Amino acid sequence: MAKVSNGGSGIPARVLSSAMAPEWSRFLLLLLFSMSGSRHATATKANKNNLTSAISQLVRNFLPDCHLVLVSTSKFSSVFSEMQSGVLRAGMSAVLVNSKEMVTSLDLSSRDDLLGGLWGDATTTCQALLIELTDDFDAEHLFNFIEDSDIPRRPEARVILVGPSKGVEVVLRHPKLQNTVHAFYLTLQNLGPESRGDLHMYRKCLYCNGGEPDVRLVGRWAPDIGFGTKDQLFPDEFGNFNGHRFKAVAKKYFPYMDAVPDSNEPGSTLTVLDSLDTRIFHALAQYLNFTFETWSTADSEFGVAKGDGNWTGMVGALQHGQADFSCGITPTVTRSQVVDFSRVYIPEPWVIVSLKPQPPPQSWSLVRPLTES
Structure with missing residues (x-):
């Protein structure tokens, strides 16, 4: 498993396991890299600079204690480089994964080995995935990765997707994310001539639309505005089910x-x-x-x-x-x-009751000397 951390000069990376299987280790991104020019058609220079700042603020202010996983869904993406730069700017570390090659190229056993180390160890209490999507992202591949990475069975894991605005409804309303309590989508395009490259954050709410799920605009991010409060970004989804x-x-x-x-x-x-x-x-x-x-x-x-x-x-x-x-x-x-249990509110112990032993009857006196003591 590869992990990047802010360790001083340059952009370092270190391998967490020297026993990593060679056949699948090449599918992990081991180095942070920068690209000259843009391969993301809608990501303007202003947007990319803002994206680095936005990701930095997001992980520093709202995910400081989380086990972070950065997921690239393409081979080369300047957007993913900006996301990595944002994590480093926040002084955080993250596991880096290339999902496209992992899902399509690895055999089942190697994939299981990789996913087994994706979520941290038993002491990890907060987990967050930041997933990069390109303009022409493959929806089928994305949802296959979401299922294979066990996200549907980890409802408390926080999923943040970064991509074009056309993917907001398609992704956040997909059944593969129906169990995810906190799922967000950060758009990457200019929204009008006066937007100055500002980014928009959308959130999937579970019961806000008359008791049914919906997609809501959390707000516009800008360097002088930020993301708002923690309650706005991570509200209590279970205090009111709205009927x-x-x-x-x-x-x-x-x-x-x-x-x-x-x-x-x-x-x-x-x-x-x-x-x-x-x-x-x-x-x-x-x-x-x-x-x-x-x-x-x-x-x-x-x-x-x-x-x-x-x-x-x-x-x-x-x-x-x-x-x-x-x-x-x-x-x-x-x-x-296979299912989650609440706390047991009434224990129901089973007790075996028998009659207290009594002296044997006199009729057994003839055979008792012959029994084992």
């Missing part, structure tokens, strides 16, 4: 969950009755401003591993995105590999 309707999957298990099916068809919706989990659902719905519908699975199981990576029952419904949340599922190590 969003969630899907809950449940199984009757009184007193925790009580419900009756709305029809005799397997997997029908349920009418929940008064029970512990129902009260919790209604309290959360009122406090966080959401509604929910509840249904059962066709097999009426809590969830059993099928052996091929898939699960049955309620765990399977959560695993495949058929439901948003559930209740009454006992946390296990294997289940936690």
Whole structure:
């Protein structure tokens, strides 16, 4: 894995692992480089200078404790050079990856080795990807990289894309980013004759449009304006769901969950009755401003591993995105590999009870001397 850091004169880079497999190490960008001339048709000189300053301010003020990964989706890009310069100007370090060759050229095992070191170690609490997009970026390649790099299963990872304005809606509304809490898009073109090369920042919000996702303009970045406050850039997405309707999957298990099916068809919706989990659902719905519908699975199981990576029952419904949340599922190590669990609010210990041993009956006196002591 390659990493660049601000280490004094020049633009240094160091290899983090001397045991890096030669067949895929060449696909990592090992050196920061500058290019004469522009290969980005819409990135004017003013824009590029502003981009360096914007990236520097972004990582210094809003991502100071994050594990940074800079991703290039092309072989040569002056935009990517400006992004690297911005990270160095902020005094930060970052892992550099060339996604195009990684996705198209590496064999599966080498790709897994590379992605295994992409997100830092177990102590990493904040992760951020800064992805460069060119004017003619390949959308299919981009979303393949997003899936392969495990972004859909890392909702707290911050994803910042830098590219032309035509990609804002295409990228931020794509299903591969639907689980990403903080996804941004920084445009790279002049927006009018008086824009002075200012950059526009867009953000994907999860529930801001009547409970549904939307793309909103955060604001215009300029050297004398900046990005605004942290609350503007990284607002609380889960304090108000704006009436969003969630899907809950449940199984009757009184007193925790009580419900009756709305029809005799397997997997029908349920009418929940008064029970512990129902009260919790209604309290959360009122406090966080959401509604929910509840249904059962066709097999009426809590969830059993099928052996091929898939699960049955309620765990399977959560695993495949058929439901948003559930209740009454006992946390296990294997289940936690495919779904997330809240804190256990009621432990249910199992105790084996037996009768206290009594003296054997007199009728056994004949054979007792022959038993093992």
